[in-house]
Amino acid sequence: MTxxxxxxxxxxxxxxxxxxxxxxxxxxxxxMLVFFGFIFAANGALVFFALESWPGLVSEKAYDExxxxxxxxxxxxxxxxxxxxxxxxxVPADKTGHGKVHLRLADRNKTPVTGLKAHVRFHRPVGKxxxxxxxxxxxxxxxxxxxVRLPLAGRWYAxxxxxxxxxxxxxxxxELMVTP
Numbered sequence: 001m002t003x004x005x006x007x008x009x010x011x012x013x014x015x016x017x018x019x020x021x022x023x024x025x026x027x028x029x030x031x032m033l034v035f036f037g038f039i040f041a042a043n044g045a046l047v048f049f050a051l052e053s054w055p056g057l058v059s060e061k062a063y064d065e066x067x068x069x070x071x072x073x074x075x076x077x078x079x080x081x082x083x084x085x086x087x088x089x090x091v092p093a094d095k096t097g098h099g100k101v102h103l104r105l106a107d108r109n110k111t112p113v114t115g116l117k118a119h120v121r122f123h124r125p126v127g128k129x130x131x132x133x134x135x136x137x138x139x140x141x142x143x144x145x146x147x148v149r150l151p152l153a154g155r156w157y158a159x160x161x162x163x164x165x166x167x168x169x170x171x172x173x174x175e176l177m178v179t180p
Contacts, residue, residue, distance in 0.1 A: 088160070
């Protein structure tokens with residue numbers, strides 16, 4: 001037996017040639033640069049759109065609020081000692097498009113809390129455009145009401161500030177669902 005040589009066809013690729021050109025280090029470098037350039041461009045686009053859609057800021061004055069955190073804790077402890085509770089209700093809009101907000105305040109013995117000034121700031125969890133602030137008036141003992149018009153259906157936050165004179169004595173956030 002003799003050693004046979006493999007039959008090579010002239011049109012058959014030899015492994016290191018593609019499209020008639022040899023695979024060189026220069027071609028490999030170009031393909032790697034194109035591949036990683038595409039990856040970097042895609043990641044850069046994703047980072048750009050992520051930062052443009054929501055910057056991650058919850059507060060514009062985060063540093064100042066952090067420095068004043070002990071005062072915030074003291075105010076929260078004083079509010080807890082009061083033992084007050086608040087119930088917020090939204091009466092649906094009438095034909096004029098205005099509804100009513102009802103805020104009921106009671107102490108720990110369920111006695112109505114009277115003689116205070118109340119303000120409610122309605123805002124949506126997303127977006128800053130839709131915001132409504134109303135001053136409530138005491139319509140009966142412990143019940144504070146005001147007309148309100150919330151332009152959109154959906155989830156709303158209601159931040160309540162109760163003042164005695166110029167001092168805020170009670171703060172609470174309620175979550176409401178507004179139906180069309």
